[in-house]
Amino acid sequence: MEYSEKVMDHFANPRNVGTIEDADAVGEVGNAKCGDIMKMYLKISDDGVITDIKFKTFGCGAAVATSSMATEMVKGKTIQEALQLTNKAVAEALDGLPPVKMHCSVLAEEAIHAAIADYYKRRGLNPEEFMGACDMNCDTCGKH
Amino acid sequence: MERVVYSDNAATTPISKNVYNAMLPYLTTGYGNPSSLYSLAREEKKAVDQARMYVAECLNCEPDEIIFTSGGSEADNMALKGLLFRKNFPKNKRHIITSAIEHHAILHTCEFLERIGYEVTYIGVDEQGHVKMDELEQAITENTALVSIMAANNEIGTIQDLKAISALCHSKGTLFHTDAVQAVGHMKIDVKDMGIDMLSLSAHKIRGPKGVGALYCRKGVVLEPLIHGGGQERGKRSGTENVAGIVGLGEAMRYAKEHMDDYLPYVASLRDRLIEGVLKIPYTRLTGDPVNRLPGTASFVIECIEGESLVLRLDLAGVATSTGSACSTGSLDPSHVLMAIGLPHEIAHGSLRVTLGEQNTVEDVDYLIEKITYVVKTLRDMSPVWDEKMSGQPMLNLFDK
Ligand SMILES: Cc1ncc(COP(=O)(O)O)c(C=O)c1O
Numbered sequence: 001m002e003y004s005e006k007v008m009d010h011f012a013n014p015r016n017v018g019t020i021e022d023a024d025a026v027g028e029v030g031n032a033k034c035g036d037i038m039k040m041y042l043k044i045s046d047d048g049v050i051t052d053i054k055f056k057t058f059g060c061g062a063a064v065a066t067s068s069m070a071t072e073m074v075k076g077k078t079i080q081e082a083l084q085l086t087n088k089a090v091a092e093a094l095d096g097l098p099p100v101k102m103h104c105s106v107l108a109e110e111a112i113h114a115a116i117a118d119y120y121k122r123r124g125l126n127p128e129e130f131m132g133a134c135d136m137n138c139d140t141c142g143k144h
Numbered sequence: 145m146e147r148v149v150y151s152d153n154a155a156t157t158p159i160s161k162n163v164y165n166a167m168l169p170y171l172t173t174g175y176g177n178p179s180s181l182y183s184l185a186r187e188e189k190k191a192v193d194q195a196r197m198y199v200a201e202c203l204n205c206e207p208d209e210i211i212f213t214s215g216g217s218e219a220d221n222m223a224l225k226g227l228l229f230r231k232n233f234p235k236n237k238r239h240i241i242t243s244a245i246e247h248h249a250i251l252h253t254c255e256f257l258e259r260i261g262y263e264v265t266y267i268g269v270d271e272q273g274h275v276k277m278d279e280l281e282q283a284i285t286e287n288t289a290l291v292s293i294m295a296a297n298n299e300i301g302t303i304q305d306l307k308a309i310s311a312l313c314h315s316k317g318t319l320f321h322t323d324a325v326q327a328v329g330h331m332k333i334d335v336k337d338m339g340i341d342m343l344s345l346s347a348h349k350i351r352g353p354k355g356v357g358a359l360y361c362r363k364g365v366v367l368e369p370l371i372h373g374g375g376q377e378r379g380k381r382s383g384t385e386n387v388a389g390i391v392g393l394g395e396a397m398r399y400a401k402e403h404m405d406d407y408l409p410y411v412a413s414l415r416d417r418l419i420e421g422v423l424k425i426p427y428t429r430l431t432g433d434p435v436n437r438l439p440g441t442a443s444f445v446i447e448c449i450e451g452e453s454l455v456l457r458l459d460l461a462g463v464a465t466s467t468g469s470a471c472s473t474g475s476l477d478p479s480h481v482l483m484a485i486g487l488p489h490e491i492a493h494g495s496l497r498v499t500l501g502e503q504n505t506v507e508d509v510d511y512l513i514e515k516i517t518y519v520v521k522t523l524r525d526m527s528p529v530w531d532e533k534m535s536g537q538p539m540l541n542l543f544d545k
């Protein structure tokens with residue numbers, strides 16, 4: 001199993017690591033399969049643009065690299081755009097992941113979804129009205 | 145990269161100068177086939193015999209109790225399958241006992257045997273990795289053909305009480321095989337004194353070449369060959385001998401017997417220095433038996449970090465180590481050894497194995513401690529689990545589903 005140069009770059013020098021004290025949304029998800037855990041912090045402007053994003057990840061090289069890449073991909077995007085981000089797109093942006101590592105990349109997508117769900121909840125809104133019924137088997141909405 | 149420290153000697157070892165020198169003639173001028181009659185091949189036959197003698201002397205057995213193989217895996221396969229597949233093997237003896245922490249060369253062989261109708265019992269271990277003797281005693285029945293328990297574990301370094309295990313096996317009338325791939329050359333092994341009926345070893349773990357090993361098979365224990373053919377190795381393992389490899393193994397064993405008293409304490413002192421240094425990192429524990437462990441093996445679990453990330457970052461710092469974390473195994477579980485010693489999933493996630501050899505130095509160890517400490521701090525700084533641990537919040541119950 002070997003990681004691409006891009007994966008190793010994002011792993012060795014992860015972008016956007018850290019926390020945001022006054023975050024507008026926080027999402028934390030765990031991969032019950034392999035044990036990786038990821039936490040995302042978002043700053044979201046009044047017109048729904050992600051102005052800042054930070055993450056912390058407890059996980060393997062693939063988990064760290066996909067967290068890093070995913071934060072770069074959604075920073076500056078609207079919530080709706082961020083919700084379109086898939087783990088496949090993140091993996092492609094990293095020039096691919098070894099097949100056994102694809103499950104680690106799901107975490108970044110889930111963490112962003114979890115954070116956005118938290119954003120709606122903090123505003124007294126039902127995330128499902130904006131995000132659609134959750135079809136993911138994760139902790140995004142705490143329903144499963 | 146300032147410095148490179150190879151500290152994954154349980155995976156494989158660098159070939160030593162003396163082994164290299166011993167092998168070289170058989171990769172160049174000494175190309176004769178040991179089975180040939182002409183004088184050109186006489187040297188090669190003599191060299192193989194000499195190597196067999198060295199191996200036998202190191203284990204305290206007879207040369208004709210040594211069968212050269214392609215390595216530890218083949219020796220393990222030969223011990224188990226060779227015994228069970230033997231012609232006229234008692235019909236009732238279709239049961240094998242092994243432990244939960246064996247190498248896959250044993251475990252996957254056992255799973256294969258189960259698939260074709262044999263019965264296998266996997267004995268559990270305590271939290272230090274010692275085979276549970278009461279479980280073993282209860283598992284042995286009149287149908288048990290063989291007990292196979294490794295001499296020392298490749299992940300956590302725990303050394304089993306081979307004498308006690310063999311005594312129990314023999315008192316119940318069953319044979320005892322040990323996978324000593326990690327043990328030979330790293331501790332004293334005397335097959336007679338320890339009551340071992342069969343023993344597997346591999347050259348590349350003791351600074352010999354890859355792809356060569358041996359099975360010690362006590363006189364009187366009859367095996368069906370796995371490889372039929374030209375009748376080499378007294379008919380027990382056909383195929384033209386890997387002369388250079390066998391010579392390399394022989395030299396590695398000769399060296400081990402002669403110098404073990406010097407290098408074992410040296411390697412153990414390096415290991416102890418490393419363990420002391422790494423355990424200064426908070427929330428870090430040693431795995432395996434703290435005393436009865438392989439002289440080169442330091443194995444840890446480090447909380448709130450993940451093993452693969454740790455090993456990759458250490459690699460970037462010029463340090464070669466390994467881990468049994470879930471994300472490194474290719475399956476979704478941490479290594480079976482870490483599970484068997486009862487570590488919770490999230491703790492086993494942060495496992496690190498550093499294995500030292502005679503070629504390592506005190507400077508290497510200090511460099512390792514420095515780099516491990518630094519990388520652990522870096523990874524904890526970006527770990528949400530560490531934040532929660534430090535703030536006293538309970539960890540999310542992400543795994544209790
Ligand atoms: C305990 C144990 N048994 C068997 C083997 C397999 O030996 P080889 O690589 O020579 O086939 C190894 C090596 O990885 C080992 O550590």
Ligand SMILES: [Zn+2]
Nearest residue numbers: 036060104471
């Ligand atoms: Zn992972």
